[in-house]
Amino acid sequence: MRISTRGRYGVRLMIELATHCGKGPVLLKDIATYQNISEKYLWQLIKPLKSVGLINSIRGSKGGYVLAKPPAAITMKEIIGALEGSLCLVDCVDHPEACERSESCASRDLWGEASQIFAKKLESLTLADMLDRQKQKGRPSGNPTI
Amino acid sequence: MRISTRGRYGVRLMIELATHCGKGPVLLKDIATYQNISEKYLWQLIKPLKSVGLINSIRGSKGGYVLAKPPAAITMKEIIGALEGSLCLVDCVDHPEACERSESCASRDLWGEASQIFAKKLESLTLADMLDRQKQKGRPSGNPTI
DNA sequence: TGAATCTCTACTGAAATAATAGATATTCTG
DNA sequence: CAGAATATCTATTATTTCAGTAGAGATTCA
Numbered sequence: 480m481r482i483s484t485r486g487r488y489g490v491r492l493m494i495e496l497a498t499h500c501g502k503g504p505v506l507l508k509d510i511a512t513y514q515n516i517s518e519k520y521l522w523q524l525i526k527p528l529k530s531v532g533l534i535n536s537i538r539g540s541k542g543g544y545v546l547a548k549p550p551a552a553i554t555m556k557e558i559i560g561a562l563e564g565s566l567c568l569v570d571c572v573d574h575p576e577a578c579e580r581s582e583s584c585a586s587r588d589l590w591g592e593a594s595q596i597f598a599k600k601l602e603s604l605t606l607a608d609m610l611d612r613q614k615q616k617g618r619p620s621g622n623p624t625i
Numbered sequence: 626m627r628i629s630t631r632g633r634y635g636v637r638l639m640i641e642l643a644t645h646c647g648k649g650p651v652l653l654k655d656i657a658t659y660q661n662i663s664e665k666y667l668w669q670l671i672k673p674l675k676s677v678g679l680i681n682s683i684r685g686s687k688g689g690y691v692l693a694k695p696p697a698a699i700t701m702k703e704i705i706g707a708l709e710g711s712l713c714l715v716d717c718v719d720h721p722e723a724c725e726r727s728e729s730c731a732s733r734d735l736w737g738e739a740s741q742i743f744a745k746k747l748e749s750l751t752l753a754d755m756l757d758r759q760k761q762k763g764r765p766s767g768n769p770t771i
Numbered sequence: 772t773g774a775a776t777c778t779c780t781a782c783t784g785a786a787a788t789a790a791t792a793g794a795t796a797t798t799c800t801g
Numbered sequence: 802c803a804g805a806a807t808a809t810c811t812a813t814t815a816t817t818t819c820a821g822t823a824g825a826g827a828t829t830c831a
Contacts, residue, residue: 482736491730506775517822520821520822539829541775543777588758597742604735612734650807672809684809685796686807687806688797
């Protein structure tokens, strides 16, 4: 049970955008270079983040990406949710019809509670919180471009 | 991000064993029939559960499986941990050397905290708790054999 | 006009997941 | 002792998901 690269890269992508918040659009190429992630792959993460209203894009020359809301108004839950789909640990929690045992299944309760506690944690953390932590740690060295 | 069938089936398997705790060994075949899971596949879950000391087996005729400890002494964390491996949501939390960014990575903190809160929840629930819930719900109807 | 940039569709390789098949070893019971 | 019942093991396979790549198209600025 792991968070996939979609969720992990997505968080890094958003932290990167938050870091440059207010300084004009950020190039996907720069994020890819700095975070060492394939640009093409990153783009696949942009799409759902955009469609869910977390980022805006500016096309054409001098274009790029910017956050659609202030970092304090974006929670980790929104980000992960957009990228990994539901935050439920098993299908039957959200969709009881997925299993005929749903009504009488004790383990379903377990997964429901675990899912909920997990989602609550992600909801309690905003991009602004992440930015604070990042500042405390200092950014990794060797960062000429962005 | 989903719990795989290993973890899900494993919990059901253990609840089944707990239900029959003290009534002699339970046949894998019966668990498979009642829970509607392939017997062969279930056996693959038995192995790690046994090797971690959660269940005992009795070979030969009149054999089967029994819990190695009372239900109240078995946590969900032990079960899931045995079946899904580490409970960490990303590798770098347990193994910083898995990523060169580990030291300065804010998102790693996020995953570490989320992993911890998840593990804590699973640790707080025992098989006995699950049994209580199952009793409240009543077992699914149509259970002639076990 | 042309360079810079986002956008899209499609494809591919690798890994994990879920399950199956068939043979072997052990123990109880009559 | 014979044989039925049961756990144990090794190997194989099919399916799905994950991660990444390729290349063409659309838009905007200067």
